[in-house]
Each structure stands twice: as C-alpha cells, then as structure tokens.
Amino acid sequence: MNNLAINVNSEIGKLKKVLLHRPGKELENLMPEYLERLLFDDIPYLKIAQEEHDEFANILRKNGVEVVYLEDLVAESISKNDVKLQFIDEFIEEAGIKEDRETNLLREYFQSFSNKDMILKMMEGIRKTEIKDYKLKNLTDYLNNDYPFIIDPMPNLYFTRDPFATVGNGATIHKMHTVTRNRETLFAKYIFNCNQTYKETKLWYDRSEDFSIEGGDVLVLNEKTLAVGISQRTHPNAIEKLANKLLTEDSNFDKILAIDIPKQRTFMHLDTVFTMVDYDKFTMHPNIKNDISVYVLERDNNGKMIISEEQGSLEDILKKYLNLDKINLIKCGGNSIIDAAREQWNDGSNTLCIAPGEVIVYSRNYVTNQVLQEEGIKTHVMPSSELSRGRGGPRCMSMPLIREDLNK
Numbered sequence: 536m537n538n539l540a541i542n543v544n545s546e547i548g549k550l551k552k553v554l555l556h557r558p559g560k561e562l563e564n565l566m567p568e569y570l571e572r573l574l575f576d577d578i579p580y581l582k583i584a585q586e587e588h589d590e591f592a593n594i595l596r597k598n599g600v601e602v603v604y605l606e607d608l609v610a611e612s613i614s615k616n617d618v619k620l621q622f623i624d625e626f627i628e629e630a631g632i633k634e635d636r637e638t639n640l641l642r643e644y645f646q647s648f649s650n651k652d653m654i655l656k657m658m659e660g661i662r663k664t665e666i667k668d669y670k671l672k673n674l675t676d677y678l679n680n681d682y683p684f685i686i687d688p689m690p691n692l693y694f695t696r697d698p699f700a701t702v703g704n705g706a707t708i709h710k711m712h713t714v715t716r717n718r719e720t721l722f723a724k725y726i727f728n729c730n731q732t733y734k735e736t737k738l739w740y741d742r743s744e745d746f747s748i749e750g751g752d753v754l755v756l757n758e759k760t761l762a763v764g765i766s767q768r769t770h771p772n773a774i775e776k777l778a779n780k781l782l783t784e785d786s787n788f789d790k791i792l793a794i795d796i797p798k799q800r801t802f803m804h805l806d807t808v809f810t811m812v813d814y815d816k817f818t819m820h821p822n823i824k825n826d827i828s829v830y831v832l833e834r835d836n837n838g839k840m841i842i843s844e845e846q847g848s849l850e851d852i853l854k855k856y857l858n859l860d861k862i863n864l865i866k867c868g869g870n871s872i873i874d875a876a877r878e879q880w881n882d883g884s885n886t887l888c889i890a891p892g893e894v895i896v897y898s899r900n901y902v903t904n905q906v907l908q909e910e911g912i913k914t915h916v917m918p919s920s921e922l923s924r925g926r927g928g929p930r931c932m933s934m935p936l937i938r939e940d941l942n943k
C-alpha cells in the first residue's frame with residue numbers, strides 16, 4: 536500500500552477513506568414546480584434524511600473507514616484569501632449572475648460567513664427574502680419576479696459519486712449532463728487544484744471539456760480495466776477523450792469497457808443497473824443481462840487507440856475481460872419483474888462495496904438484500920426512507936478516496 540492521497544484500483548478493495556456530503560438545507564429549498572429541473576421526484580424530510588445519512592457514516596466508521604466531508608475539504612482548499620475571493624467570484628458567475636450590482640451584494644454576503652458556513656450556504660442556495668438590500672432593479676428582475684431564488688440550491692450534492700471520480704491514483708473532474716449538477720464540479724476544481732493533500736492529483740478529465748461524463752457511470756473493475764457507461768449522462772466522446780488521457784504510461788490502466796445502457800432516467804447511470812460486490816459477483820438489473828454492446832478501447836503496439844465491439848451477454852464479456860472462469864450476476868429484485876422494477880427504482884442494485892463480499896445497502900430493498908445474503912454477501916443495512924427519494928443509493932452517496940489494493 537502506498538501513501539498516495541488517492542488510491543482506487545478496484546470497486547471492492549477494502550475501503551479506507553471516503554468522501555460524503557451530509558444533506559443540508561438545500562433539500563429544504565426544493566419546491567414541487569422545480570423538482571424535475573433539479574433532478575428530484577419528491578421532497579425528502581431533511582431531519583430524517585440527515586439521521587439516515589449519519590447512520591450511513593456510522594456504518595462506514597465502524598468498519599474502519601475514515602469519513603471526510605465535502606464541505607470540510609473545500610473549506611481547507613480555500614483557506615488563502617486570494618483563493619477564496621476567486622472561488623466566490625467563480626461560484627457567483629456559474630450561478631448565472633452576471634450583473635455587477637447583484638455580484639457585489641452576493642460577494643459581500645458570502646464574505647460575512649466563516650469559510651465552512653459560506654460553503655454550506657452556497658450549497659443551500661439563496662432565497663430572495665434573505666438579503667436585505669435585494670430589491671427589484673432591472674427589467675429582468677421584474678419579469679422573473681415570481682422566482683423565489685437568487686441562487687438555486689444544489690440538492691444533488693449528497694451524491695458525491697457523480698461530480699468527480701477517483702481512478703487509480705488520479706481523478707476525473709466531470710462536465711455534467713445538466714446545468715444544475717454542473718455547478719457542483721466547482722468544488723472538485725478547488726479540491727484538486729488547491730487542497731494541500733489533493734492538489735498533486737493527476738487529472739484524467741476536466742470540467743472544461745465539452746462532453747458530459749458522470750461518476751455513476753465510472754466503475755474501476757480492476758487495476759487495468761475501467762468500465763464506463765454510455766448513458767443518458769455520459770457521452771461516448773467523453774469516454775474517448777478520457778481513454779486518450781488515461782491509457783498512458785502514467786497510469787496502470789490499459790483498457791476501457793464502454794458499456795451501452797438504455798438512455799432513460801430510471802437507468803441514469805451504469806451504477807443504477809450494475810455494481811461489483813465481490814471478485815466474481817455483481818448486482819444486475821434483470822433487463823440488462825442479455826445482448827448488450829460493449830466497446831473496448833485500448834492502444835495497439837504503436838500506441839494508436841483502437842476500438843473493438845463486443846456483443847453478447849454482459850456475463851460472457853465480463854468473464855473474458857476480467858479473466859474469470861465463472862461469474863455470478865445477482866439479480867436485483869430476484870425473479871419477480873415487479874420487485875425488480877420497484878427495487879431498482881429505489882437503488883437496489885446500487886450497493887457500496889466496503890470489502891470483497893461486503894456491501895452497504897438500503898433497508899427498503901429487502902428482496903434484493905435477501906438474494907445478496909443467499910449468495911454469501913455480507914450486507915450492512917442502512918435506513919432509507921428519505922435519502923432514496925433523491926434517486927441514488929449507497930454507491931451514489933460515496934466517493935472512495937482510498938481503497939486497499941487487492942492481492943494479485
């Protein structure tokens with residue numbers, strides 16, 4: 536084991552350090568009319584969501600995982616005043632505010648908080664009622680008079696899996712598919728450029744790229760093989776760009792498997808239909824099993840990128856590329872299409888592996904959890920009434936920073 540800041544060479548190696556965000560007041564800035572744009576289907580009850588999230592963090596800690604929180608890492612990253620001022624300006628601009636008067640008011644407002652509270656405030660969003668001098672001034676303000684926010688909340692931040700991803704000893708900072716989530720990646724920018732611990736991290740992709748990729752689509756199958764979903768959120772061009780950078784001498788990866796999944800909200804990311812839970816075991820939504828297209832990106836002997844197509848069952852393709860004689864695909868929802876659909880909607884396949892054969896799962900997906908147990912997987916069950924309303928499970932709510940390498 537090396538002492539690099541980031542070390543993630545598998546989906547299943549013993550988890551040592553993980554990044555979370557405890558949901559905050561941003562959830563109380565959700566309103567029914569804007570849910571779709573903010574990628575929610577319902578409004579979670581914050582108090583219970585936080586209790587559930589604390590239980591998630593406790594399970595991790597009890598199992599020897601160091602838990603760090605996004606807001607703390609960002610606060611550390613902006614400790615120098617000039618960095619902080621630049622961060623505030625970028626944040627305001629990316630929130631869509633271009634007008635000088637408003638920018639000045641907000642600059643002043645943000646600076647009235649301590650660094651950490653300022654970051655929590657940025658996440659929460661700003662209501663028009665909370666800044667005393669915020670008055671209607673220009674024509675646009677009059678026309679948008681009914682809109683209650685100066686700056687929108689960022690309710691998806693507790694899904695720390697998506698705005699960036701850790702791959703090997705480096706990271707990818709993402710260009711997100713939606714405007715609302717694209718704002719989240721500014722935090723990652725400051726962590727990977729300015730944080731004492733993380734500023735040397737190699738970046739395999741950056742937020743300034745044109746094509747979207749999200750962390751729920753990025754799975755580290757082993758130290759040489761990365762799987763990336765081609766999904767509603769991740770564009771094939773982004774995967775090619777990533778391949779060009781990742782498949783170099785600087786990294787241990789030599790292959791990307793680009794897995795084509797349905798482009799629909801229920802299957803928004805690869806990790807909503809497929810996660811790895813042991814050396815040879817995966818959870819899988821039953822609809823994904825047969826006849827899937829996987830594109831293999833690798834370099835030939837001259838260093839030129841080549842792409843080949845594999846078609847068939849995911850089972851056979853995984854066996855071939857992971858060099859396994861047998862693999863076990865554990866069906867989300869067991870054999871019932873109804874249970875499968877319901878539990879997949881509530882992230883039954885979205886398990887967080889904390890060691891080979893050991894996962895954290897949502898309590899509500901009891902059918903899938905039982906199947907996992909019958910297959911010999913140890914399940915740590917967490918409460919899930921409110922967190923699940925954001926359409927993400929334990930894997931989506933966590934970004935591994937350090938995993939132990941597996942014995943080869």
Ligand SMILES: NC(=[NH2+])NCCC[C@H](N)C(=O)O
Binds near residue numbers: 716751806930
């Ligand atoms: N890795 C994941 N599956 N993340 C789930 C994210 C859910 C979030 N509401 C979104 O739509 O973006």
